[in-house]
Amino acid sequence: MSDVARLAGVSKMTVSRVxxxxxxxxxxxxxxxxAIDELGYVADAAAGALSSGxxxxxxxxxxxxxxSNFSDTVSGLTAVLEPQGLELLIGDTDYFLDREERLVRxxxxxxxxxxALTGAQHTEATRTLLxxxxxxVVEMWDMPAEPIDMAVGFSNVSAARExxxxxxxxxxxxxxxxxxxxxLDRRGLDRLKGYxxxxxxxxxxxxxxxxxxxxxxxxxxxxxxxxxxxxxxxxTQAVMCVSDMSAFGAIMECQRxxxxxxxxxxxxxxxxxxxxxxxxxxxTTVSVDAYGIGQRTGEAILAALAAADGASPQHPAKxxxxxxxxxxxxx
Amino acid sequence: MSDVARLAGVSKMTVSRVxxxxxxxxxxxxxxxxAIDELGYVADAAAGALSSGxxxxxxxxxxxxxxSNFSDTVSGLTAVLEPQGLELLIGDTDYFLDREERLVRxxxxxxxxxxALTGAQHTEATRTLLxxxxxxVVEMWDMPAEPIDMAVGFSNVSAARExxxxxxxxxxxxxxxxxxxxxLDRRGLDRLKGYxxxxxxxxxxxxxxxxxxxxxxxxxxxxxxxxxxxxxxxxTQAVMCVSDMSAFGAIMECQRxxxxxxxxxxxxxxxxxxxxxxxxxxxTTVSVDAYGIGQRTGEAILAALAAADGASPQHPAKxxxxxxxxxxxxx
DNA sequence: TTGAAAGCGCTACCAA
DNA sequence: TTGGTAGCGCTTTCAA
Numbered sequence: 001m002s003d004v005a006r007l008a009g010v011s012k013m014t015v016s017r018v019x020x021x022x023x024x025x026x027x028x029x030x031x032x033x034x035a036i037d038e039l040g041y042v043a044d045a046a047a048g049a050l051s052s053g054x055x056x057x058x059x060x061x062x063x064x065x066x067x068s069n070f071s072d073t074v075s076g077l078t079a080v081l082e083p084q085g086l087e088l089l090i091g092d093t094d095y096f097l098d099r100e101e102r103l104v105r106x107x108x109x110x111x112x113x114x115x116a117l118t119g120a121q122h123t124e125a126t127r128t129l130l131x132x133x134x135x136x137v138v139e140m141w142d143m144p145a146e147p148i149d150m151a152v153g154f155s156n157v158s159a160a161r162e163x164x165x166x167x168x169x170x171x172x173x174x175x176x177x178x179x180x181x182x183x184l185d186r187r188g189l190d191r192l193k194g195y196x197x198x199x200x201x202x203x204x205x206x207x208x209x210x211x212x213x214x215x216x217x218x219x220x221x222x223x224x225x226x227x228x229x230x231x232x233x234x235x236t237q238a239v240m241c242v243s244d245m246s247a248f249g250a251i252m253e254c255q256r257x258x259x260x261x262x263x264x265x266x267x268x269x270x271x272x273x274x275x276x277x278x279x280x281x282x283x284t285t286v287s288v289d290a291y292g293i294g295q296r297t298g299e300a301i302l303a304a305l306a307a308a309d310g311a312s313p314q315h316p317a318k319x320x321x322x323x324x325x326x327x328x329x330x331x
Numbered sequence: 332m333s334d335v336a337r338l339a340g341v342s343k344m345t346v347s348r349v350x351x352x353x354x355x356x357x358x359x360x361x362x363x364x365x366a367i368d369e370l371g372y373v374a375d376a377a378a379g380a381l382s383s384g385x386x387x388x389x390x391x392x393x394x395x396x397x398x399s400n401f402s403d404t405v406s407g408l409t410a411v412l413e414p415q416g417l418e419l420l421i422g423d424t425d426y427f428l429d430r431e432e433r434l435v436r437x438x439x440x441x442x443x444x445x446x447a448l449t450g451a452q453h454t455e456a457t458r459t460l461l462x463x464x465x466x467x468v469v470e471m472w473d474m475p476a477e478p479i480d481m482a483v484g485f486s487n488v489s490a491a492r493e494x495x496x497x498x499x500x501x502x503x504x505x506x507x508x509x510x511x512x513x514x515l516d517r518r519g520l521d522r523l524k525g526y527x528x529x530x531x532x533x534x535x536x537x538x539x540x541x542x543x544x545x546x547x548x549x550x551x552x553x554x555x556x557x558x559x560x561x562x563x564x565x566x567t568q569a570v571m572c573v574s575d576m577s578a579f580g581a582i583m584e585c586q587r588x589x590x591x592x593x594x595x596x597x598x599x600x601x602x603x604x605x606x607x608x609x610x611x612x613x614x615t616t617v618s619v620d621a622y623g624i625g626q627r628t629g630e631a632i633l634a635a636l637a638a639a640d641g642a643s644p645q646h647p648a649k650x651x652x653x654x655x656x657x658x659x660x661x662x
Numbered sequence: 663t664t665g666a667a668a669g670c671g672c673t674a675c676c677a678a
Numbered sequence: 679t680t681g682g683t684a685g686c687g688c689t690t691t692c693a694a
Contacts, residue, residue: 001671001672002671010680010681011680011681011682012671012672012673012681012682013673013680013681013682014679014680014681016672016673017673017679017680020673023679023680024679024680025679025680028679028680040459040460040463042436042439042440042460042464043440043671043672044381044440044442044670044671044672045377045440045441045442045672046376046377046378046380046381046386046441046442046670046671046672047377047381047670047671047672047673047686048671048672048673049377049672049686050375050377050378050381050670050671050672050673050685050686050687050688051671051672051673051674051685051686052672052673052674052686053673053674053686055377064402065396065402065405065406066399066402066403066406068397071395071396071397071402072397074396074423075396075397075423078423087437088421089420090419090421092405092406092409105373106418108373109373109374109375109376110376110377111375111376111377128371129371129373132371133373218605219605219606219609220605220608220609222609223609248606248609249609252609252610252611253611255611256611274549274550274551275550275579275606277551278550278551278553278554278579278580278583279583280583280584280586280587332687332688333687341664341665342664342665342666343665343666343687343688343689344664344665344666344689344690345663345664345665347688347689348663348664348689351689354663354664355663355664356663356664359663359664374687374688375686375687375688376688377686377687377688378670378686378687378688378689379687379688379689380670380688381669381670381671381672381686381687381688381689382669382670382687382688382689382690383670383688383689383690384670384689384690
């Protein structure tokens with residue numbers, strides 16, 4: 001920066017101001033800009049952050065980057081935050097809470113202005129870490145009773161109940177559930193819970209549950225899970241799947257077996273991924289606006305930053321995201 | 332850090348050493364650690380980077396995070412770099428070279444130790460920026476004749492030729508190509524080029540090309556593209572698609588029309604995404620080890636860092652990634 | 663093994 | 679509108 005200042009014949013301070021886009025005469029601004037271009041000067045963000053006491057980072061933790069709903073959420077966040085000069089520090093927890101803890105600790109070192117987490121379950125240490133840091137937190141993709149600071153999401157339990165009701169309304173009685181095994185995917189477990197609650201409320205049996213595979217969203221397990229279900233309860237009329245991915249795998253398995261979907265068995269998914277619309281038969285699913293979750297989260301973050309700067313209007317702690325059942329061909 | 336030092340009854344320097352895991356007596360180490368835990372101290376990465384002159388960032392730019400092959404590459408990178416204490420600064424170019432340029436400039440501000448880019452095409456400004464920065468660069472997913480520094484990838488032209496040859500070996504003569512429109516996806520265009528070269532080499536017509544949709548990897552365009560192809564050239568025997576995503580869309584369209592794949596028409600994809608194996612009929616494709624590209628890139632990065640630290644053994648500039656045709660049901 | 667001093671490159675603050 | 683000074687929180691370097 002000294003080099004730029006010398007070349008432009010001004011002080012370092014003036015260079016700093018020009019780069020920040022603050023008050024400077026046209027002539028000065030131009031001279032400085034020319035010097036910057038000539039030298040190919042790129043300011044050091046670490047020095048800036050250290051000096052000003054504020055970074056331009058916003059940390060985002062998602063369970064998986066390869067799941068299109070989470071990458072859509074990241075896109076929504078980017079769309080809102082990038083124009084404000086904020087940068088995303090993206091981390092992938094792999095669905096592990098202790099990995100989340102490690103990443104939170106690591107990202108906190110960079111003094112992010114805000115942290116967006118996926119889900120409402122965190123280790124005690126993570127909560128303590130966040131608390132002590134004072135960094136505002138947004139929890140996404142769920143609707144906890146008591147958010148750490150803010151939450152943008154919806155109740156996976158309620159959404160699952162809705163799709164079960166849809167299947168029941170279609171006249172199905174023997175309805176199964178296909179999901180992932182293991183405690184990793186809390187939102188998947190919530191959907192299972194929704195299935196069980198709604199089946200009970202409807203007075204239907206709720207034991208036709210197959211849980212397979214450790215990774216929560218893979219389509220590869222849909223097929224084997226469907227096979228297991230048909231083996232055990234051949235008279236099943238409809239199946240709700242934890243996600244469109246597993247629904248897809250399940251439907252492909254039906255086709256392999258010469259079963260017609262939905263004539264022989266109805267299949268519903270969750271998430272309204274691209275595949276649900278493209279697949280044949282197209283998959284009946286619950287549509288969740290993943291990109292919108294990112295946008296709303298971005299807005300919550302901006303509000304939190306404005307509040308930290310002394311603006312008064314507080315952002316609501318909970319932002320509820322709408323979901324709708326999308327009837328298609330498969331159920 | 333002063334607080335920690337005071338509480339532990341040592342100097343700041345000793346705290347710094349303990350955190351870096353350098354020489355310190357057991358007793359001191361323990362006392363310092365206790366103080367850190369008690370205060371919930373989290374070191375400031377910006378200050379550390381500024382002081383030491385080296386960050387722990389590695390920048391990675393991919394065209395899209397929602398495409399599973401690129402997120403797999405990111406996973407491979409993470410697996411190799413995270414254990415070394417390096418952090419990924421992940422950016423999404425959306426397939427735009429000028430966005431890549433903006434992101435490179437932005438990331439350079441954080442003094443990354445290395446930058447991994449996707450593809451071999453970059454704006455002049457990007458190249459200048461990288462050159463001046465002196466940061467080592469790895470180009471992924473392609474095999475340029477002259478990498479900026481290092482490249483980890485393969486020739487998309489050759490890979491495409493191989494799958495065309497496979498289709499021709501199956502006895503097909505009237506072979507079409509389904510891909511994305513627009514200049515955005517260079518690797519997609521290379522595959523088209525490979526199709527055209529191989530068809531020419533085989534003495535076959537190479538005009539059955541349908542290009543649809545601006546985003547390169549979406550499955551939604553596969554259906555309409557297949558429809559357009561069948562409309563224009565109804566006697567087409569086989570189709571090569573720019574990716575498994577479009578192949579999937581194309582196959583679903585065939586099923587909608589009551590066409591049997593591969594009996595009525597053969598379809599091949601590219602990439603060996605999860606969907607290619609799960610889909611019915613399973614998709615014949617070119618398998619590329621996306622995760623492996625990430626790992627190899629990570630190793631190239633570590634080698635570059637070691638070299639910068641004065642280690643002598645140079646990493647090869649080009650690392651070729653193998654691909655293989657995977658015969659399945661669809662062709 | 664430990665400590666003291668200097669300084670990394672920038673911005674906040676106040677003065678001109 | 680511009681410049682000088684101080685200092686952000688750490689690590690490097692050298693001395694004890």
